[in-house]
Amino acid sequence: MQEVERLLHSAAAGQGGALVLCGAPGSGRSTLLRAALRHAAGWTVHTVPGHAAERSFPCAALRRLTDRITWPAARDDEAVVTAGDSLLDFLRTTAAGRPLLCLLDDAHLLDAPSREVIGYAARRVGGHRIAVLAAGPPSLADLDLPARHLRPLTPPECRTLLAEHAPDLAADVALTLADLSGGNPAALVDLARSLSPEQRRGYTPLPTELHPDSPLRRRLHTELAALPPATRRLLLLAAATPPAPLPDLLAAADAGLADFRPAERAGLVTVDGDAVHFGSEVARGVAYREMSSVGRRTAHLALAGVAAAHGRRLDALLHRAAASTTADPALAAQLTEAAATAAPAEATEAFRYAAQLSTDPTVRDAALVDAARTAWLAGRPHRAGLLLRQVTVARTRVRARGLAAEMRPDGPASREILMDVAADLAQSDPVAALDALSLAGEAAGLAGEQGRYAALARRVAAGRRGDEAAAVTMAYHHVAGLADIACRDEEAAFARFRQELELAGAVREPIPLIRAATAAILVGDARMATASAGRAVVLAGADGAHSLVPRALELAALAGMASGDYDAATAAALDGVATARGTGQSALAGTHLGLLAVLAAMVGDRDSGQARIRAATGTEQARPLCEWALAVLDLVDGQRRAAAERLHLVVAGPPGRGSVLLRVAVVPHLLEAAGPEPALNPVAAAFDDWAGRTGQDGWLALRDRCRALRTRDGEAAEAHFHAALRRVGEAGFPRAHTELLYGRLLRRRRRHVAAREHLRRAAETFRLLGAEPWAAQSIRELRAAGERSAPRAAAGRSGPQPLDGAGLTAQQERIAALVAEGATNREVAQELHLSPRTVDHHLRNVFARLGVRSRTEMAHLLAAR
Numbered sequence: 001m002q003e004v005e006r007l008l009h010s011a012a013a014g015q016g017g018a019l020v021l022c023g024a025p026g027s028g029r030s031t032l033l034r035a036a037l038r039h040a041a042g043w044t045v046h047t048v049p050g051h052a053a054e055r056s057f058p059c060a061a062l063r064r065l066t067d068r069i070t071w072p073a074a075r076d077d078e079a080v081v082t083a084g085d086s087l088l089d090f091l092r093t094t095a096a097g098r099p100l101l102c103l104l105d106d107a108h109l110l111d112a113p114s115r116e117v118i119g120y121a122a123r124r125v126g127g128h129r130i131a132v133l134a135a136g137p138p139s140l141a142d143l144d145l146p147a148r149h150l151r152p153l154t155p156p157e158c159r160t161l162l163a164e165h166a167p168d169l170a171a172d173v174a175l176t177l178a179d180l181s182g183g184n185p186a187a188l189v190d191l192a193r194s195l196s197p198e199q200r201r202g203y204t205p206l207p208t209e210l211h212p213d214s215p216l217r218r219r220l221h222t223e224l225a226a227l228p229p230a231t232r233r234l235l236l237l238a239a240a241t242p243p244a245p246l247p248d249l250l251a252a253a254d255a256g257l258a259d260f261r262p263a264e265r266a267g268l269v270t271v272d273g274d275a276v277h278f279g280s281e282v283a284r285g286v287a288y289r290e291m292s293s294v295g296r297r298t299a300h301l302a303l304a305g306v307a308a309a310h311g312r313r314l315d316a317l318l319h320r321a322a323a324s325t326t327a328d329p330a331l332a333a334q335l336t337e338a339a340a341t342a343a344p345a346e347a348t349e350a351f352r353y354a355a356q357l358s359t360d361p362t363v364r365d366a367a368l369v370d371a372a373r374t375a376w377l378a379g380r381p382h383r384a385g386l387l388l389r390q391v392t393v394a395r396t397r398v399r400a401r402g403l404a405a406e407m408r409p410d411g412p413a414s415r416e417i418l419m420d421v422a423a424d425l426a427q428s429d430p431v432a433a434l435d436a437l438s439l440a441g442e443a444a445g446l447a448g449e450q451g452r453y454a455a456l457a458r459r460v461a462a463g464r465r466g467d468e469a470a471a472v473t474m475a476y477h478h479v480a481g482l483a484d485i486a487c488r489d490e491e492a493a494f495a496r497f498r499q500e501l502e503l504a505g506a507v508r509e510p511i512p513l514i515r516a517a518t519a520a521i522l523v524g525d526a527r528m529a530t531a532s533a534g535r536a537v538v539l540a541g542a543d544g545a546h547s548l549v550p551r552a553l554e555l556a557a558l559a560g561m562a563s564g565d566y567d568a569a570t571a572a573a574l575d576g577v578a579t580a581r582g583t584g585q586s587a588l589a590g591t592h593l594g595l596l597a598v599l600a601a602m603v604g605d606r607d608s609g610q611a612r613i614r615a616a617t618g619t620e621q622a623r624p625l626c627e628w629a630l631a632v633l634d635l636v637d638g639q640r641r642a643a644a645e646r647l648h649l650v651v652a653g654p655p656g657r658g659s660v661l662l663r664v665a666v667v668p669h670l671l672e673a674a675g676p677e678p679a680l681n682p683v684a685a686a687f688d689d690w691a692g693r694t695g696q697d698g699w700l701a702l703r704d705r706c707r708a709l710r711t712r713d714g715e716a717a718e719a720h721f722h723a724a725l726r727r728v729g730e731a732g733f734p735r736a737h738t739e740l741l742y743g744r745l746l747r748r749r750r751r752h753v754a755a756r757e758h759l760r761r762a763a764e765t766f767r768l769l770g771a772e773p774w775a776a777q778s779i780r781e782l783r784a785a786g787e788r789s790a791p792r793a794a795a796g797r798s799g800p801q802p803l804d805g806a807g808l809t810a811q812q813e814r815i816a817a818l819v820a821e822g823a824t825n826r827e828v829a830q831e832l833h834l835s836p837r838t839v840d841h842h843l844r845n846v847f848a849r850l851g852v853r854s855r856t857e858m859a860h861l862l863a864a865r
Helices: 002-012 029-039 060-065 077-094 112-122 138-143 155-165 171-181 185-193 197-201 215-225 229-239 246-253 257-265 281-289 293-309 313-323 329-339 344-357 361-377 381-389 394-407 412-425 430-439 441-445 450-461 470-486 490-502 510-522 526-543 546-563 566-582 586-602 606-616 620-636 640-652 659-665 667-674 678-694 697-710 714-726 732-748 752-768 772-784 810-820 825-832 836-850 855-863
Strands: 017-022 044-047 100-104 130-136 147-149 269-272 275-278
Touching (some): 002 017, 002 029, 002 100, 017 029, 029 100, 060 077, 060 112, 077 100, 100 112, 138 147, 155 171, 155 566, 171 185, 171 281, 215 281, 229 246, 229 275, 229 281, 229 293, 246 275, 246 293, 257 269, 275 281, 293 313, 313 344, 361 381, 361 394, 361 546, 394 430, 412 450, 430 441, 450 470, 470 490, 490 510, 510 526, 510 546, 526 546, 546 566, 546 586, 546 659, 566 586, 566 810, 586 620, 620 640, 620 667, 620 772, 640 659, 640 667, 659 667, 667 678, 667 697, 678 697, 697 732, 714 732, 732 752, 752 772, 810 836, 825 836
Parallel strands (some): 017 147, 044 100, 100 130
Antiparallel strands (some): 269 275
16 A cells, blocks of 8 residues: 555655556455545545456547547557557646546456557656556556555454454464465455354354355456356366366367467466366365366366376375265275375365265264364364364264364363273273374473372383384373373483484484474573474474474473574574464463563563563463562662562463473573572572483573572672583573673672673674673673773774674574565564564664674675675
C-alpha cells in the first residue's frame, strides 16, 4: 500500500505516474485498488475493469473510458501512437481541474488494442496530476510499466488477518487454514467464513476446498472456463495429488509445454523447471473439482501408469489408491510397505489410503496412527489430531494416546499419559515404551513420580536383548540415565548418558540425536550438544520431519548459551520461533522466545528482552525463562535483591519442561545476586557437584566464580576468581563477566592497579560483543578504581570492508541482510523480535564496522560479496 500512496502523493503534486499490481486471483490486488479509491477523495476517478466477454471486441475498454477516440481500420504501430496521443490529451484535459485516477482492475481481460493504447498513454503521464493503477496476473508486467508483485502473506500476517475475521479459531486450525490458503488473502477469508463452530475449534475435519458460494471460487471457475481445452486438461492433471512432474503431465495429456502458457498468463500456476505450482492448495482444489468423478479417476490411472513406467513406485500406488472405488487389502499392504521409507508428507497419504482400503479394523487403526504420526512430523498437527480421533480398536488406542501426548509434551497431563502408555507397552512393544519414557523424562524430577519412573524404566530395560540397533541402545541408556536422576544417583546417570553419547555418531535419525543433545547438556558437554543438535536439525529438515526441527534448535540454543556463544544461540532460537510457529507448536515457540529474552538480557539489551517477554506472554513453559531474563536485567541495573527474589522463584517453582536444566543454569546468577547467603548452600553444593562431574573447563570456571561469590573471605575469593580465569574453556561473555566481578572485588579490597587490569579487559570484551550496559558497569568500576579515561573502542576501519572481515555478530549480519532487502527498522524488529531502538543501535554499529554511510551503500556492499 505504501507504493500506491506514494504514487497518489506524487500525482497530486503534479508528478503523475502508473503502477501495475501483479498477483494471482485473490492476492489482494483488487483490494488495493479499492483502498486507492478511498485515498483519492476529491479526485476525478475513471474505473475501467476488464471483462472476459469483451476481450474479442477491439477498443471495447477504450470506449468505456472515452468516446472521443476513433480507432483506425488498420491496426499498426502508427495507429497505437495516434490513439495513444489522443487518449493522453483527453487525460490531461480531465486532470486540469483536479487530479485524475484511472483504475483498471483485471487489466489482463481488456481487449488487446485498448491495453496497448492505455499502456502507451500511461507511460507518458509524468508531469501531470494523473495516476494510473492497473491490476492483474503476473503476465501484466509485459505492459512495460512500473510493477509491484504481490507476495503471499507470511504466517504471522495470516494469523493477523484470521484474528480480524475469525478470532475464535483454535491455533492449529489457523495454522492449517494458512497452509491451505498458501498465503492468499481471499482464500484465507473465504475459508474462515465457511467454517462451522465445530470446525473453528478443531473438532471436525476442515474443508479442503472453497465453498461453492465463495467469491474466489467463482472467480477461479471463470478463469478456468476461459482457458483453451488443452490447458484445462493439463491443469486438471496437475491438480491431482500426488503432484506429478512436468514431463509426466505432458505425457499423460499428450500435450506440449506451450499449452501451459495461458494458465501462467492468468496467474493460476507457475511452471518452474519440472514442477507446476498452484498459487494455493485451494486453487489446486478448484481445478481438481472442475473434473468429473470419471475424469478424475481416468486422470489418476493415467498418472499412475506414467509414474510406474518411470520407477516412482509410491506415486504410482497413491494414484491407484485415489482411483480405487472399493476396499483393496493388497494395495493397502503395498502402501504401508512403501510408506516406511517415504518422507512424512508422502507417508501420511500412503498410510491414510492404506487405512481407507483395509478391511481389518486392527490394520486400519494401526495405519491411522502411523498416518497421524507422519502428519505431525510433517508439521500438520491439526490433521494428525483428526486422524487419531478415528481410531476405535482398544489396543491401538494406547498408541494413539501416546502420540497425542507426544504432540503436546509440555504439560504434566502429557507426562502422566506417556508413563501410562509406557506401562501398557512395556511387554508388547518395548521400543515404543522407551520412546514414551524418554519423552516423559521430566517425570524423573517430579515429587511422587521418581519411584514410578525408575520402576517403569527397570521393567522396560528388562526386555533388552543386547543386539539392538545403535538408536535403540541409545534410548535404553537415555531412559536408564533419567531413572538414575530420579533415584538421585548422579554419578550413574552421567555414566549412562556418556554411553549414549558414544553411539551418537553411528545414527542418522533425528530423534536419537535430539535425545543425545539433551544428554550432552545434562552432562555439561556443550560441544557434543551442539554437534548432535546440529545434525538433528539437518537430518530432520532433509527427512521432512519439520516438527522435530524446533526441538533440535532449542537444544542448539541451550548449547550455545552454555558455551558462551550467544550469537549462535540467538540464531538457533530465532529459527526455532519461526519453525515452531510454522508447525503449530506454540508452546515451543514460547520457549524459544524465552531463550531469546534471556540472551538479550545477558548482553543488557533491556528493550529487546522485554519485547521478547511480551511476545512469549501466555506461554506457561516460557515463564521461568522470562523470570530469569528479568532477573538478569535487574542485575544489569544493580538491583540484586529483586534479581535474587526472581531467581528463587525459578529454583523453587513447580517442575516443568526443561526445569532440570534451568535449575542448574540459573545458579551462577542466583549466587551473584544473593551473595554468601547460607540458605543457598544446598543449591550451591548441588551446582558444585554437578559442575565438577562434567569435567568441562567452562563449567569448572563457573564453579570457581560461584565459590568466590559465596565466600566472605577476601583472600579465598581472590584465589577462586584467579582459578576461574586460568580455565582455558571460559571465553567471550562469561569470561568478561568473571573479569568484571573479580575487578569489582579487587577494587573493594583497594587493590586498584590489579582491579583496573581486569576491568579494562571486561569493558573491551563487552564492547566488542555489543553488551553496552555491562561495558558501562565496567567503566564505572574503572573510574572508581582510579582510571582517568575510559578504554577506547577498537579503531574504526577506513573505507568499505568485506562483510566476512568486518567482525559483525550473527545478529548484526541478519539485520544488515534484512535492511539490504528493503526492510524498515520496524519490520526488522518484528522479524527478529527486537525493539526498533535496538535495531537502530545495531545498524549504526554495522555502518561503522563496514565503513558505509547509508543503507544503499551497505546493500551494494552486500550484493558484491
